[in-house]
Amino acid sequence: MSTEPREIPKALLDRFRPSTSTQIVDRRGSTVWKITIPAGKFALKVGYPIAETPDWPAQEWTALAPAREAFVLNTLHRTPVAYGQWDEGTWNCQPWQEGKNLYDLWERHRSILTLPRSEEIVQCCEAIDYLHKNGWVHGDIQPAHLITGDELNPHASLIDLALARGRPVFDRFDFPYRGCLVHYEAPEISEAVLSGGLITPTKASDVYAFGASLLMSVTGQRHVEYPDDADRADQRRAIVAKNHRSIKVGGAWGPLIAAMMQRDPDERPSVRDVAIEVASWST
Template sequence: MNPDVTERLTKHTGPLTDTTLITDRRGVQVWRVTAGGGPDAEPGQRLAVKIPADHDPAPTREIAVLRALAEQTGTTRSPLIDGDGFTAGPWFDGPSTMALFKPARTSTLPSPSEQAALLAGASDFCHAVGELHRLGWVHTDLQPAHCIHTDHGARLIDLAGAQGPRPLTDPALNTSYNGALAHLEAPELARSLATDTPAHPTYASDVYALAASLWTAATGHWPLNYPAAGIDPHSATLTELRTAIGTGHIPLRTAPPALSMLCDILRPALDPDPASRPRAAELAQALQAPHHQALQSLRPTGGS
């Protein structure tokens, strides 16, 4: 970690007893550190520290989102530090959804206990998204890596792009949505982004990304069957890919037999028509139900 950042950070946390670089991509380094104890951190508390390059406002915006959520709910992810050239928040211990679903991707027949754990984890992810929606927020960047399964439940991370029921306090942070991971974007968003028209994330587009994330984590493949549509996702430009996704005509992949129940439950949430998708909370309930009877309980999300 940059010594200057370390010096500024320790004013909040006390001496750091551990620093580990977790990721360095898209212009932001993410470090896991352990605080020695200071004004804003307990001794031994692990924190996620984000250091943006080129004045990327995403980490600062995420702290603003988390503070707005804390004010709304009367709780907080403590600490929430917007420092000089860095941000810091709690580190959540536990596997991501992608890591949790590794048994499904590496075994032709996960054991009954593994399948039960996977369905429970998928339901927890959906519940976390449903709670965010209940508060009036849309995540906008749901991915298999953006949900952490802790001992205290699923926790959503990477909320830098989240859109809430009211503007953030700092007007400069009220930026418009300009896309996330195209393979997980709902067709209505992809269609707008491909034509450079304003794209407006909704609960329904979040539900699409949620289901696409679960499908990807479970199967190891994007949910859309690109070869069946004559598309090479590796050679297509981003605009070409979004144009194709935006048609809503790319079929879903065939699910592996061992994952057919899970994928059948996810299919309604991947409907190209946003009005036909279930709500996140309803998807969670379907994943908790024992058999395909749960599909009958799914109903559309409606508007945002």
Template sequence: MPESTRTSSTARVASLPDVGNWCAVSLLGQGRWSQVYRARPREAAADAPADYAIKLAAPVIDEDIDTARRLLMREALLAQAVSHKHLTSVLSSRLNQSPYYLVMPYLEGSTLEQLLKRHGMIATPLALWIARQTAEAAAALHRHGWLHGDIKPSNLFIADEGHVILLDLGLARSFGDGQIGPWPLAGTLAYLPPEAYASIVDLQPASDVYALGVTLYRMLTGRLPFEVRQPAELAEAHLHDTPPDPRQFHPRLAVPVVQLVSAMLAKRPHRRPSMEALIRELNRLEILTFPRRNAA
């Protein structure tokens, strides 16, 4: 399913909007900028499968509709430019007139955020598998000169068979056109890298590595590296504090896994592994834990 917080079920709503040539059958989720509906083509029979997801520009504040439309435009652009098995795909779009929306495949499964809320922690072999698939998606973006900019559990969709899709390309930023600039304070604060809070630091692929490191830390421990809630305190923690050793919350965690998480969460971007190096290390650790993954 595309980005936006997915509801616990495909909950029916009293009044579903008309979305172009699509018939919305249920609300899947909503966020600050959009709503996502399960849908079927309007000309299809009422009992035909609803195999599509419509991401509709529907900002919380009506005046933000232009921003919501630009986010959809960026997502459509990237989906066209970067095709990868672990990236969200866009089948078609309507962005030149209201209502603005994207059409995507409907996926069966859950977001990682839902799984974490349900289970607290993810078994190490499965966590490494999820992280490696996410890293492959991010590496594909990086090869085309783009940062994802908002890697977090609610933007990782886990299909029923374990296949991971990285969602929500609306906050992606280009770093390959010579127009590199400071990171805007956009995204989810708990997953933003230290350089997001320092206006003199430019965008770079290592920023996505940090966000994935926070995500992996949470999968392995059931908590965030920094549990403070106030934005100023969170910024201070990301800039200067060392996260608790993951083994405080998961004592049997293997040393190489702890070392990898620590490297991903390095304060200085150049000390983090590249996304390609991260994929190789995650692959190595996956092989070591593969029998345990099959048993999970």
């Protein structure tokens, strides 16, 4: 088994013949390129297994993630997302989503202590609500997965749907849900991961993750305090044992984010409730 690929596999180069390609992400288990082909700009994702190291166990599911994501996307969009298998795993090629992720977009708020535009949040809510209405829970909401447009092209896109749950997926591309990026994980998810029990992301855990994403994007702070060098198990223990940090965000934003991160999932608003609340501030 080879190391992480740094080049587009030859079979995919031959298939798509991109006129331009730029590597966007190269991480354990996947690489993403922005490519230009006659049909436009696309994200080409390639997945492969993660080899065992002294710090990380081996992971096979990453090889299946691009095909699984394509399956989810194809239940949501009229334009089919191409996907398939290559020597070490699976791949997909999906339309490129233009814009900034939530964390990068709100850098200005972290540096000059202003509050975000309500329109940006409503657009994010609509993207998440569309997913929920179509029978899916994202399971991995984080600032990097919310791509926002600008005033000339207002929109928000929810990307990286490989972990989404809710509707049946082809068995050959499916894998168990193991939690998400811990910086945005709801307490009930962290507790389930630690206990080794059945882990089921919900609309309520998506709302929690969205609230934690807003907190991180506006303040630069994680929802729960733990050392930067803590391993994932210790991070999750902190999330289960502690309440979220004090939310020091001005105006109506602070109470709303706090409501989204209620420890009891039943007490959190729906993402539609959040959209209605935020939209009312600009009327």
